Amino acid sequence: MSPAAGAATLATRRSSRFVTWVRAWRAGLVSYDEIADEIAGDEEHLVADAPGAWTDLPLRDALSCFSKLAPDEIRLVLPAPGDPRGLPGPGEFAGAALLAGEAVVARGLGVIPEVRTHTSGSGVTFETVLWRVHPLPNDLPNGNGYADPGPAEAEAELSSALAEATAALTRLDVAHWRPELAGALAALRRPDAGMDLPPGFDPRARRLFARASVLDQVLALAEHVAPGGAVNGYEAQQRDAALRPLTAACRQALVAACNAPLRP
Template structure:
């Protein structure tokens, strides 16, 4: 699994649907960090929920409530039959799926991830994971309007085909950016890719996630591992604006394809 938000989205969705137990959700989250807490992302939400407010401008990080509070918040936000648990993977310049101009949208864009829980067209709950330490994760809670979907997600068949093609394109990009080895005694790109994949493989999927969706997520992780290595100090390290732009033009479309495929797979249902 690629992010804490993706993990919580698939496991919470499975739990809400009655296909996983609460402990399954918590166990899946603990793979990311043994120390996790929950805090309000803004003072208004803090007032409504009674959670401590995580003020990033303060000299001290709010200790937050225990991780069990997440389950309570998700359960309260999914009492309506129309309620959804939706992953968002925004980047600057592409914030589709977010309620624009909200505290939740700003926090999710800064983190590059988040999820919201509730029925479209109503006020629900937004969650954004923030690393407060190398091994400590805090879930920031926001009261937020839940938007209606503005466009259909990529069909699973298209997502699977796109990711298969992306594996080849990513390998080609890696070869172009790493034409020679900087340190012949250092790890090879293949070893670095295997290390990245090992980190992804620690995170499991609920049984309720369709098999095709799992294949898409696994392939997306493979592409992401290749791209991460391609971005990491290539042998022909770009030093000019032109070289940096060339690297961006090679990799950015592939990262965008990964985002679209992951969203389609995470939201897939049997």
């Protein structure tokens, strides 16, 4: 795997870790004491506007607001402009989720991570993650009537989109001006079990999550790092057009894996 793809495995969408570990806890598969550390990793996580709280809380203290929910009432959503699938209709929460590109939707609650950068007095820069809680109606239908794809369907769509994108990028000679992207896409055609999910997820969901998590980061690299000067505007547009269906399939694969039914 290329250095770009290898580096990508180090970062996973924060909402996906939040959803999977909280769902596993609510299914009785992991303990409450585990989940805050698993979600936060090496970062500092706080929660703002938690029900009944008057100040920001440590993540460990705020997770109790999910204690009465069933696993299937807690879902990952990864909306994008023009693709609000999974959001519970228009409103403040939907707007913030679209801006962030990720959120957690639960019965009565919507949660969105905000990354804040700080600089200490000695000039050291560090980040904290603030999960902002939004109240949602208890009887809100999941995803405004949208049904998540199953892992099998999402895996087939991701494989098809990846093959089509790889062929299109080969025709565009992407390896000439973005070798790390071309190499990463080629490596990702092989299922990778390197990314972890908590207990309760079946092998298909784990395989899908591993593959989609790495690809998600590779696509973020392609979006945010401009191609070299040898690439003209038309070529850049063609690249973006080739990646757009793959990006959508990748988001839906992550959603399907993280929201998959749990089993003991």
